Amino acid sequence: MLRKSICTVLVLIASTALVLSVNAQQHPNLILTQEGVKKIRDNLGSVPLFDQTVNKVKQEIDAEIASGIHTPIPKDFSGGYTHFRHKRNFIVAQQAGVLYQILQDDKYAEYVRDILFQYEAMYKNLPLHPQERSYARGKLFWQCLNDSNWLVYMSQAYDTIYDFLSDAERSTLENNLFRPFADFISLENPAFYNRVHNHSTWGNAAVSMIGLVMNDEALIQRALFGIEDDGLKVGGIDNDGGTIKVKDQKRGFLANLEEPFSPDGYYTEGPYYRRYAMYPFLIFALGMHNAKPELKVMEHKDGVLLKAVDALLNLSDADGEFFPLNDGQKGMSYYTPSMVTSVNVAYHYGEQDPQLLSIAAVQNKVLLDQSGLSVAMALREGKASPFMKSSVNLSDGPNGDQGGVAILRQGNEDLTMVLKYAAQGLSHGHYDKLSFSLYEKGEEIIQDYGLVRFVNIGQKGGGNYLKENTTWAKSTIAHSTLSQNQQLHFEGDYKTGSKHASQLHFYDDTRDDIHIVSATEVNAYPGTKMYRTMALINNKDFEKPFLLDIMKVTSETSNNYDFPYHYMGQIIDMNFEYETSSTLAPMGDKNGYQHLYTEAKGAAAADTTQFSWLNAGKYYTLSSATNTSDEVLLTRLGANDPNFNLRRDPAIVLRRNNSDNTVFALIIEPHGSYSPVTELSLNSSSNIKSISVVYDDDSYTGV
């Protein structure tokens, strides 16, 4: 099916060459269009959110113009000055170009021109960036990825002042700057450019966009389909441990659109990377839509690009923060600029879903193009309706058959449970099959740790992934799922993990009172099968919805099982005996255990083990069916962390040794509240007396 669609595209390209060259003579033609600019100018001053955004951008750009143009010799990692400055330059140039089109004030065009020529003067003789850590070093930045960012934005800037420049100026820029730049990030860096990876998406988008502005068919082809013969051998490892070239390597933008997106619009690397890659995907598609509408890139794979916007908005908590699955940095949210692009484009080029407008309203800014104008005009006309997030099950894998992510929600995001039963997630994946996280509104109750990286903070390893990202964040015990014999899922082997995905058993959100998902994992520990069933239950005898969690394990061998819950908050109460020690030692020496201290160790209660905590003014109780041979460990992160890269977060671990088949059955129950202002403590005790497994065979488990 993939093969077929590529053939169709090729035919279309051949038959539309003439149309292309005509389109290409009009500028802007990439993101802004001549028609769009006209409409914007006609409406200027009468669309509040659009005008407000124009004024804000104008203030910023005027201040930049006043401060002069700075193109320092590249030197720093992300987090350092030269990195920051060059990044700022391309954003500023793109925005100044837009202002030129909207306000028709030549000073903005002159400013963009001067920036571009300053780069033209520098780039000709620029060596590789002096920082040598990247598998694909850039010139302006330490990695080609950031150089590609630069070109994606500068292409737009160039497009906006194309007609302002003389033929000679354009010729100089194209020959000395843009073409060499595009060749450098593609032909000279195929390891970066020729993969299915978010890096390559940026590379493809960069080459495509400058190709569209310059009407360079060769570059456009290279963007869509990659480099035919890249000379790379199969194998190779990038900085994140991802394989650079696999057998039958797919490449080019369309492959990047095919492969990582499921038909539901889930992006296999996870929402944090989806948010990052959103911009090049959409901006590429938009450029193609405007310059080559007949290719229908926007509609490719049943409109997956716009579906992905909706999927991504659903992959956020009540505060709009994305679930930090895989290597996700916490705090990233739909307030980030690329999500303004996503929401505006999805509204304008999609089906004008009024729910998107309510997101645009809280973002409180719009794109300065025809899509942003659409959104701002619709908001002015009061068309917005609330964005309702309900339970949703998103398949993973190009064909939707590599597991997925289920998000159960009760109430108005009062309780949200995220079960990850997906594929490995490329090089940013973690070894956490059937792990989950839990939120009450925007507060994490059971956390996914996310990544160990301080993005753009130079003092922290140049802002790059830190060692503990591998030794802790990717480990199985770092997640709320089953660890067997203190081993990693798939023994932590990326290739093995990449071969398998968990599978959906069933999913049902049709009943109001019970939303339920069940998934299985049979490859993480060969010979052991895990079946996890999770339900959010709304029961009239309970103050709030609660989570029922049943992990059924069957194994051919006898094992030691650890079942951790990475809760957030302050311990309030427990019903089991435990001991603490005044010195702390790590729990193990590898697989993440080396980072955990045992703060307390006890024997589980005979029937139901209960553990309560307080977080952000709300109480929670975990009630687990246990017997006295079960152990309970209270742990604290932070051992073997010489650079203080890890948070000192707690967990409770249920430990069941020497078992083959077993069932963990638990309830996590939010209840009550505490206010430090009124000092009222309400309903601080669990409503659950006992939980036990009353029936268990091959087909049914009763709790």
Place this chain on the structure above:
Amino acid sequence: MLRKSICTVLVLIASTALVLSVNAQQHPNLILTQEGVKKIRDNLGSVPLFDQTVNKVKQEIDAEIASGIHTPIPKDFSGGYTHFRHKRNFIVAQQAGVLYQILQDDKYAEYVRDILFQYEAMYKNLPLHPQERSYARGKLFWQCLNDSNWLVYMSQAYDTIYDFLSDAERSTLENNLFRPFADFISLENPAFYNRVHNHSTWGNAAVSMIGLVMNDEALIQRALFGIEDDGLKVGGIDNDGGTIKVKDQKRGFLANLEEPFSPDGYYTEGPYYRRYAMYPFLIFALGMHNAKPELKVMEHKDGVLLKAVDALLNLSDADGEFFPLNDGQKGMSYYTPSMVTSVNVAYHYGEQDPQLLSIAAVQNKVLLDQSGLSVAMALREGKASPFMKSSVNLSDGPNGDQGGVAILRQGNEDLTMVLKYAAQGLSHGHYDKLSFSLYEKGEEIIQDYGLVRFVNIGQKGGGNYLKENTTWAKSTIAHSTLSQNQQLHFEGDYKTGSKHASQLHFYDDTRDDIHIVSATEVNAYPGTKMYRTMALINNKDFEKPFLLDIMKVTSETSNNYDFPYHYMGQIIDMNFEYETSSTLAPMGDKNGYQHLYTEAKGAAAADTTQFSWLNAGKYYTLSSATNTSDEVLLTRLGANDPNFNLRRDPAIVLRRNNSDNTVFALIIEPHGSYSPVTELSLNSSSNIKSISVVYDDDSYTGV
């Protein structure tokens, strides 16, 4: 002076007995007055914030009436059901009484009557509360303190329905409930009632208020002047370690007004307790003002009660949260109900300061009495102006000569430094002479730990002070001040500590660019003198204001000094070598050190030791003049904490061994920002290259 004012009061009382009895026949006459109620009724429906509060309270009370009256047999500590229910009852009864007066609907009066008679039926045969922990057990609650709360509110409730009841009903209530209740908390519990302590203030207020409603002169006298012969021996210890009876014990409400308040309105126990005691002080004063205006209780000690409201509002961060000096629970703020009382009363009975209105506006509710009406009407008329907090120095001690608390502020609370050089602070005091805390807006940068107690959370020791409050929170090392030889200030002896206060050296906030305070402590460690000078400096070469901290120590002996900074946040960078160990052991075995783990230990840099961290999206760098014989320790709280009562908070400790005279000179510099949404890291490095002590003699230290 105190003696004299009491005499004056006595004379006044004698000469106004007739007037009193006339006033006493009109009800309500305590907080609400007949005139006030008339004005409220006249304005009902035309004062938005007042009407909104009435509607909100009406909804609450109607729901309570629908749920019936519940007076369970007393059983629980705070945090348990019976505690909660009886507390709720007195609040509900007081509010229902107010609604009766305002809305003139008999159902509210009947409801209050039925509640009171249910208590009347129960109280006659009620034994002491079964929980035996308190030094002064109550009957409805585990301590007389809460029983007094009950009577303060129920007196108001009774006042509002006084005229609704028959003579016989009043007689039954007074003889079986109110008089025995008042006698129990006073005559039968002199250890509780006859002190200078916030407990006694509640007791005095309770007795006074029921006395005013019943026009019982004996009770009013007992409230104003205490019990003449209480039969107690000097000595005795309450639950918090406070002495029950001292030599020449002062007693009664007026003594409680004299003793703990400084002329500046600072309350020696600290803002958290001031906020708690605010209600009985004001409500007592108000009752006296309305029933016995000629006593001028409100104007007592140069109007200290209303001054104290202003002082208390100044003892809060930019979010309105009180500095947790001494045993303060974090999160308590001017949004708490007693502060609504304070602000409303201070506005109406004080000088109608329009700045108070802006606090009332964010509180978003008012008292349902004449003062609340005043505030709501003034807000309706747009009279509010912003409450401006600037630097302020508040003296401690009845005569203002027992040290104090200085609050330095730069910008619009951009940086706030709180230096505590006060008296011991009665039984809630900590051993932390010359300690400080630092805030950027409402975020803690250098924290005061506050207390170890989970107020009203039954599972945590009945909501009472926990063992770690003494072993950690009160300790010297728990605070950012000098620890000598790992000992507590005053050897942790309450009596010794209570004899001494630190002394102000100088204070100056007249220059815009430098606000500075200097104070000395010569008794905490006999033979050792500490001079701490702290300045908030606004310098054009710095992005933000910064803190300069100079602690000069002179001693007759050679000592080991620890100088900790209890910073909040994530470590970003350090410029010194250190070692970490994979196991953690406590730093010591007593005086708070037993609760600290050493996470890292290093030798200070030769010249300037720097340490950076990130908190809530802002960077901070501590730069300290050091030499290589200094040690630096990074610590983590949580050792020897078997019940998980302590937070796992970090600190950095500068250690200088075998020194007599020395100077610690440091700068804490806020800089830059980080956003997880834009991932922009700005100005993440310190602007300071070096700090050193360039001159030091008896008179001057140069940095």
